[in-house]
Amino acid sequence: MLIATTLPRIFSFRDKEQDIQLADPSPSFSPKAVLNFYAQTYPVLTTATIEGPVINDDTIHYKFVSQIGTKG
Numbered sequence: 811m812l813i814a815t816t817l818p819r820i821f822s823f824r825d826k827e828q829d830i831q832l833a834d835p836s837p838s839f840s841p842k843a844v845l846n847f848y849a850q851t852y853p854v855l856t857t858a859t860i861e862g863p864v865i866n867d868d869t870i871h872y873k874f875v876s877q878i879g880t881k882g
Contacts, residue, residue: 816837817865817868817869817870818834818868818869818870819834819837819841819844819863819869819870819871819872820832820834820869820870820871820872821833821834821841821844821845821848821871821872821873821874822871822872822873822874823852823854823855823858823873823874823875823876824875824876825852825854825876830852832844832848835847835848841860841862841863841872842860844872845858845860845874848874854876855874855876857876857877858874858875858876858877859874859875859877860872860873860874860875861873861874861875
């Protein structure tokens with residue numbers, strides 16, 4: 811018998827050489843909505859892009875990558 815389950819989502823970003831993991835504020839939020847939600851607390855996320863999803867160890871991982879300070 812197959813059982814469908816929803817995998818938990820993990821959001822993370824790197825700030826000042828430190829990896830920060832963020833809790834999923836609501837499973838109904840899109841990844842962009844989660845980014846906007848946390849941008850109020852972490853201003854570095856206002857210009858971030860979203861990488862992922864990557865499924866690893868039965869979790870869905872999204873990475874917010876800040877564009878501040880990068881040269882292109």
